[in-house]
Amino acid sequence: MATQVQTLQAIADALWNAQQQPFAPVPPVRDAIAAIDGNALENAYRVQSLNMKRQIASGARLVGRKIGLTSKAVQAQLGVDQPDFGMLFDHMAYGDGEEIPFAHTQQPKAEAEVALVLERDLLHERHTIADILGATAYALPAIEVVGSRIANWDIRLSDTVADNASSGLFVLGSRPVKLDAFDIVGCGMVMERNGDPVSVGAGAACLGNPLIAGIWLADTMVRVGAPLCAGDIVLTGALGPMAPVARGDVFEARIQGLGSVRALFSNQAGSTS
Numbered sequence: 001m002a003t004q005v006q007t008l009q010a011i012a013d014a015l016w017n018a019q020q021q022p023f024a025p026v027p028p029v030r031d032a033i034a035a036i037d038g039n040a041l042e043n044a045y046r047v048q049s050l051n052m053k054r055q056i057a058s059g060a061r062l063v064g065r066k067i068g069l070t071s072k073a074v075q076a077q078l079g080v081d082q083p084d085f086g087m088l089f090d091h092m093a094y095g096d097g098e099e100i101p102f103a104h105t106q107q108p109k110a111e112a113e114v115a116l117v118l119e120r121d122l123l124h125e126r127h128t129i130a131d132i133l134g135a136t137a138y139a140l141p142a143i144e145v146v147g148s149r150i151a152n153w154d155i156r157l158s159d160t161v162a163d164n165a166s167s168g169l170f171v172l173g174s175r176p177v178k179l180d181a182f183d184i185v186g187c188g189m190v191m192e193r194n195g196d197p198v199s200v201g202a203g204a205a206c207l208g209n210p211l212i213a214g215i216w217l218a219d220t221m222v223r224v225g226a227p228l229c230a231g232d233i234v235l236t237g238a239l240g241p242m243a244p245v246a247r248g249d250v251f252e253a254r255i256q257g258l259g260s261v262r263a264l265f266s267n268q269a270g271s272t273s
Helices: 004-019 030-034 040-057 072-078 129-135 157-162 210-223
Strands: 062-068 084-089 093-095 109-118 136-146 169-172 188-193 196-202 233-238 250-255 259-265
Touching (some): 004 030, 004 040, 030 157, 040 084, 040 157, 109 188, 109 250, 129 210, 136 250
Parallel strands (some): 093 169
Antiparallel strands (some): 109 233, 188 250
16 A cells, blocks of 8 residues: 555656646546545645655746635635645746747636735744735736646646646736835736736735735745745736636736736647647
8 A cells, every 4th residue: 555655746746747748637636635644735735845846856946936716716616715825936937028838838827916026034923914015125017827737627725736736837027116106905907818808807806915915925934934035926816817828829917007017928839728
């Protein structure tokens, strides 16, 4: 009988292999995780951690974290009452208007977010909004290109957590904005695909305030022994519904007071959207 460690490693291996080229998604992993002794959510994060360590061992640089499940509707759908988190690596980052090879995506969907770039470490067990404000150097508009190694996006909480919170790629805007220069809660957002609006929202759609999402992440990362540090990028969560991505698509997100950011996808063949 496989040990718990062997089972966790087998699940991590399956997700890792699914991420390689050519992209080959796997069935949901939630049942395998549920069969392991202990808390299923904690075990899902253990799977995520195994592949994080493998990324770093392969030469990737950890550059920040993403917060997922910040929509109350999505939380209700998955039966949870809090967000989740995933890791951001250097090879996942693209610049505003930089072409993204479609083959580097996996069942991609795009969502607009506020990104925070930190200039101070966040080391307290419990943080306040003042702590997040004081630690943030600037904000940027961002488009997160989420992806899933799970076939047909058939996910529940354990699936997405184990799969690095369904992380894919992310695109950052080019003009930094201080937090006191725009309304992070009241800012409106419109995201277009090839010139047509596909997502509308506001800062308040992210847990009522993206800074509240930042508090949750900062506290959580201290609790798990991996605190946020100066230089880290934080994707705070979607400001509106996500939209599917196809080869050749051009997305532009405009966030009031923060500016705009574009994600361009090549026409080359790749994974199925």
